[in-house]
Every structure is written in structure tokens, then in C-alpha cells.
Amino acid sequence: MAVIKATKRDGTGKGVARQLRRDGRVPAVLYGGPKTKSNLNLSLEMRELLKTLEVEGSNIRVKVIELVIEGAGTEKALMRGLQVHPVSGRPVHVDFMRFDAHQKIQVMIPIHVVDEDQCPGIRSGGILQLVQHEMEIHCQAGAIPESINISVKGLEIGHSIHLRDIQLPPGTEVHGDQNMTIVTMVGIKAEQIEEGAPEAPETATPTTPEAS
Incomplete structure (x- = not known):
């Protein structure tokens, strides 16, 4: 404390x-x-x-x-x-x-991503984007979690985790758009791959001598 x-x-x-x-x-x-x-x-x-x-x-x-x-x-x-x-x-x-342990309060809680080592999207070269870094929850003052942990285990490229998918601690409520995106896994765009690739060497174009 x-x-x-x-x-x-x-x-x-x-x-x-x-x-x-x-x-x-x-x-x-x-x-x-x-x-x-x-x-x-x-x-x-x-x-x-x-x-x-x-x-x-x-x-x-x-x-x-x-x-x-x-x-x-x-x-x-x-x-x-x-x-x-x-x-x-x-x-x-x-x-x-x-502080009143039994009082119901609203509080902003940070969001942490866990299980990244078990995320197939990351293993495939995707980029994990945390869209929301914190969320407002309703809970008793004596049971405030330090963070909301979101597991990305099994998250594939092109898939997202929404508010409705989050498992909250007991006694905790979240009010808001249940379709709100919290985490998304995106792939690397083709142009980004091309930008990182080495450029092909230029070849000289043969010239024909002009007739005199």
C-alpha cells in the first residue's frame, strides 16, 4: 500500500x-x-x-x-x-x-496482452495491434484488478478480439459497445514486403552506334 x-x-x-x-x-x-x-x-x-x-x-x-x-x-x-x-x-x-471496500465505483484499468508466444498470427509474421490500451470497469472498490489481461492464444491473422470476448474478473462489469475492437492481428502488406526486399541491379542497355 x-x-x-x-x-x-x-x-x-x-x-x-x-x-x-x-x-x-x-x-x-x-x-x-x-x-x-x-x-x-x-x-x-x-x-x-x-x-x-x-x-x-x-x-x-x-x-x-x-x-x-x-x-x-x-x-x-x-x-x-x-x-x-x-x-x-x-x-x-x-x-x-x-476508500469503502463495498462501494461500487467506475475506474479506468490498463489492458495487458498475454500468451503472445502462443499466437499463430505473430508466428506467421503478423502485427499485433492493441487498439484499446485501457477500459472503464464497474466494480467494488475493494476488488479493483490491477489490469485486464487479454490472451491472444490462437489468434490468427485477420482476426480480432472484441469487448464481448473478454473474460472479466468476478464482480466486474463493463458497459459499452460489445462489438468494440480491443486487439486485432493484421498481416504485413505486400508493398511493405517489397520495400524491404533488395533492389535488383540495373543492367546497361546496349546502344547501337549511329551510321556516319
Whole structure:
């Protein structure tokens, strides 16, 4: 479980947020949970947050985080929003939702392809194309899978795997077009093969001397 230290902040608004960032901190908010609990405005240490994001990668969105809030104990939460600067890519705001294992939530999950060594399309020289890199699923917060693994065992050139073909973990649902293509196996075009072939050497054309 990732651990992030946080501090309560009293002020809100753009001015307060800018000052926090100048001080090397990132504004954040913690919401959700029982009605007896109120939203908390927080700030995080930028370096610690960047280190956590580097270690956890995209999986940070599907992992329970322990927020250690100075003077207010700990809270288990999910990271539900991460805003980054369009130029620097550094975090500018984080949204946390209190963790309730039985609460039904929507979450984006990365898609991973497995069994490539048993894919006849790849052995025949085909190209495996992952059309969708992630999908939105509905599940309980306490049962979020780290990824959706899609097997390409037996996938031939010209064939595809659609949303309807995917076997989801128990208790997980996906809403959307069941005909949506997730993975497809395509062959190498003839012109691509020709481009990779060595060119034939040019032959000189004999010339007939002109009569004088």
C-alpha cells in the first residue's frame, strides 16, 4: 500500500494554490465516505508525491493509498483525479476519495496482452495491434484488478478480439459497445514486403552506334 503524507490547509482558491506550489507543495482534496465525515482540503509535498507516482506508475489509480494527515490520523483513499501542468507535466492538484471496500465505483484499468508466444498470427509474421490500451470497469472498490489481461492464444491473422470476448474478473462489469475492437492481428502488406526486399541491379542497355 502506498503511503502519502498530507497536511491540512485552511485556505482555498487560486491564490492559495499558487503559493503552495511555490512552496513545493501540491493542493489536494479528500472527499466521500460516511455523511459524518466532511471534505478535507490538504496539501502534499511535491517531491514525495513525484516519488510515489514514479514507483507506482499508472497502477496508482487502482491501489488503495494510506493518507497520513498531520494532526488528523490516517485515511484510506483512492486517487480519483490527478491534474498535471500542460508543459512541465508536474502535478498541480490531486483528488482523493475515501476508500469503502463495498462501494461500487467506475475506474479506468490498463489492458495487458498475454500468451503472445502462443499466437499463430505473430508466428506467421503478423502485427499485433492493441487498439484499446485501457477500459472503464464497474466494480467494488475493494476488488479493483490491477489490469485486464487479454490472451491472444490462437489468434490468427485477420482476426480480432472484441469487448464481448473478454473474460472479466468476478464482480466486474463493463458497459459499452460489445462489438468494440480491443486487439486485432493484421498481416504485413505486400508493398511493405517489397520495400524491404533488395533492389535488383540495373543492367546497361546496349546502344547501337549511329551510321556516319
